[in-house]
Structures are given as C-alpha cells and as structure tokens.
Amino acid sequence: MLFDIRGKRKRVIQVIYTFLALLLGVGLVGLGIGGSANGGIFDALGIGSNSSGTGDSQFESEIDDANSTLESNPDDVKALLALARYSYLSGQQSLEVDDQGNQTLNDESISKFEDATSAWEQYLEANKGKPDDSVAGLVLQAYSNLAFIQSDPVLVTRTLEGGLEAAQIVAEARPSPNAWLQAATFAYLSGDTKAGEEAGKQALKEANEADQAAVKAQLKQVEQQGEQVQKQLKASQGDTEQDFENPLGGLGGTSGAAGSTTPAP
Numbered sequence: 370m371l372f373d374i375r376g377k378r379k380r381v382i383q384v385i386y387t388f389l390a391l392l393l394g395v396g397l398v399g400l401g402i403g404g405s406a407n408g409g410i411f412d413a414l415g416i417g418s419n420s421s422g423t424g425d426s427q428f429e430s431e432i433d434d435a436n437s438t439l440e441s442n443p444d445d446v447k448a449l450l451a452l453a454r455y456s457y458l459s460g461q462q463s464l465e466v467d468d469q470g471n472q473t474l475n476d477e478s479i480s481k482f483e484d485a486t487s488a489w490e491q492y493l494e495a496n497k498g499k500p501d502d503s504v505a506g507l508v509l510q511a512y513s514n515l516a517f518i519q520s521d522p523v524l525v526t527r528t529l530e531g532g533l534e535a536a537q538i539v540a541e542a543r544p545s546p547n548a549w550l551q552a553a554t555f556a557y558l559s560g561d562t563k564a565g566e567e568a569g570k571q572a573l574k575e576a577n578e579a580d581q582a583a584v585k586a587q588l589k590q591v592e593q594q595g596e597q598v599q600k601q602l603k604a605s606q607g608d609t610e611q612d613f614e615n616p617l618g619g620l621g622g623t624s625g626a627a628g629s630t631t632p633a634p
Contacts, residue, residue, distance in 0.1 A: 428462070431455040435488075449492035450504055456485035457507040474514060482511040486531060493534070502542030509535040509551070516558075517617050522602040525617065529559035540568065546576040546584055553588055557595025558617075560602075565592060 432455050438448035460481025464472040489508040493500060512532030519525040533555035540548035549572035556565035569588040576584045598617065 428455040428459040432459065443491075444495040446492055446496045449488050449495060450501055452488035453485045453492060453508055454504050456481045456488060457504075457511050460485060460511065474518070479515070479518065482515050485511045486515065486528075489535070490531065500538045502539050505535040505538040505542075509539060512555075522605045525602060526559055529555055530561075533559050533561060533564060537564075537568070540571065544571065544575050546572045546580060549575060550584065550587055550591075554591045554595075557591050558598050560595070560599045562592075562595075565595065 431451060435448040435452040435455065438445050439452070442448070460478040463475065463478040463481060465475050465478075466472050485508050489504065492504075509532055512528055512535060516525060516528045516532065519528055533552065536548070536552040536555045540552045549568045553565045553568035553572060556562070556568055565588075569584075569592075572584050572588065573581055
C-alpha cells in the first residue's frame with residue numbers, strides 16, 4: 370500500500386460527496402451545467418450517485434481471483450484492473466452510514482481505497498493500450514477521499530497527482546465541462562498550473578456560451594484554492610507527522626460536503 374494510516378493521525382472523514390463536489394459547487398457539478406454537461410459529478414466519474422451498501426462480501430471473490438492471478442503474473446492488466454475496480458467498490462460498501470445518510474470513512478474503506486489506487490498505478494505501468502476510463506472514474510473518487518487523510522505533505526501531493534492522471538483519462542475519454550473541471554481541480558491542487566490551464570481551456574471549449582461565465586468562475590476559484598493549498602504544503606515540508614495539518618481539511622465546512630475531519634476514537 371502507498372499510505373500509512375497507523376497512529377494518532379488516523380482520521381474519519383465525512384464523504385457525502387468528494388471534496389471535488391465542494392470545490393466545484395454542487396449546483397454546477399452535481400447537477401450539470403445547463404444542457405452542455407452530460408450529467409453530474411457521479412456521471413463524470415462513471416458511477417452511480419450512491420454505491421454504498423451493508424457489506425463488501427459480494428466483491429471478495431473477485432478480489433481473491435484477481436490476487437490469485439497476480440501471484441503468478443504480477444503484470445496481468447486484466448487482473449490489476451479487476452483488483453482496482455472491486456477494491457474501490459468494496460471500500461465504497463464499507464463506508465459507515467448514519468441515520469441521516471451521511472457516509473464516513475473507516476479503516477476498512479480506507480484500506481480498500483488504498484488497494485484500489487495501488488492496483489490502478491500498477492495497471493498504468495503494465496498497460497500498453499488505452500487506459501480504462503470507467504475504472505479511472507472509480508479510482509478518481511478513491512484518490513479524492515484519500516487526499517484528506519494524508520499526514521505527510523509529500524503524500525498529499527502524490528495522491529493529488531494520482532487523481533489528476535485519473536481525471537485526465539476520464540476527461541479525454543468522456544469530455545464535458547464537468548470532467549475537465551475535475552481535471553483542472555486536481556491539477557491546481559497538486560501544483561501543476563500548466564495542466565490546470567490546459568484543462569480549463571478544454572472545460573471552456575466543451576461548455577456552451579451560456580455556461581462559460583460559470584465555468585470561468587469555477588476555474589478561478591480552484592486556481593486560488595490550489596495556490597493556498599500549495600503554499601501550506603510547502604510551508605509544512607519540515608513538519609513531523611504530529612505537527613502536519615492537512616490543508617485540504619480547510620476546504621471543508623460546508624454542510625453535506627466532504628472535508629470535515631475529526632480524530633478517530
């Protein structure tokens with residue numbers, strides 16, 4: 370696994386929506402931009418709006434089969450893709466849901482999301498053809514959730530960079546204002562302003578004339594937030610695990626949006 374959640378910095382995080390929904394605006398991304406956007410954030414990710422359930426047993430056989438194949442052939446792209454897909458779905462099902470329908474990350478869901486992103490990164494290294502955009506959409510949400518729990522500035526950046534690559538794959542395969550706005554968000558948050566500018570141009574290109582002002586406003590917002598996040602990450606480079614405060618947590622606070630963090634009991 371790429372991430373370590375042991376120790377005092379372990380978190381539980383509200384994930385009713387990913388932090389991208391907060392940054393881009395529920396009205397813009399969750400519902401679509403006028404008639405030019407093909408669906409909302411979950412459509413752009415290639416999943417339904419609620420994949421959670423009561424357990425992950427239905428995906429364990431697929432995960433076991435993929436791991437069995439990988440034991441004899443670590444570069445089997447089909448097995449790596451299956452492992453990424455079903456690990457994400459298992460993690461989504463493992464989310465805790467309260468009486469109000471709020472979903473919360475726990476150790477099991479975090480572990481499964483880590484497995485999903487790890488398998489996806491191995492898949493990208495082994496795959497010689499066009500990446501699978503449907504699974505890219507799944508791991509994009511996994512990266513979104515994991516970005517909040519990192520207790521090291523280097524890992525925050527690495528997670529955001531992984532999300533950017535997945536977002537670009539989704540946007541290139543299924544271009545829409547929403548998809549390119551997501552790519553721009555990950556780009557700016559990870560400090561890749563060039564990629565952010567390019568994604569922003571594509572978002573504007575996909576938007577109809579009536580929506581372009583809204584797209585420009587969203588791009589300006591995520592660019593400014595990216596600058597703030599990068600400034601805090603650079604200032605935290607020398608912090609110890611106990612001292613580091615993940616700057617993405619400061620982007621939360623809106624009711625019904627991701628980003629609110631509390632120490633795990």
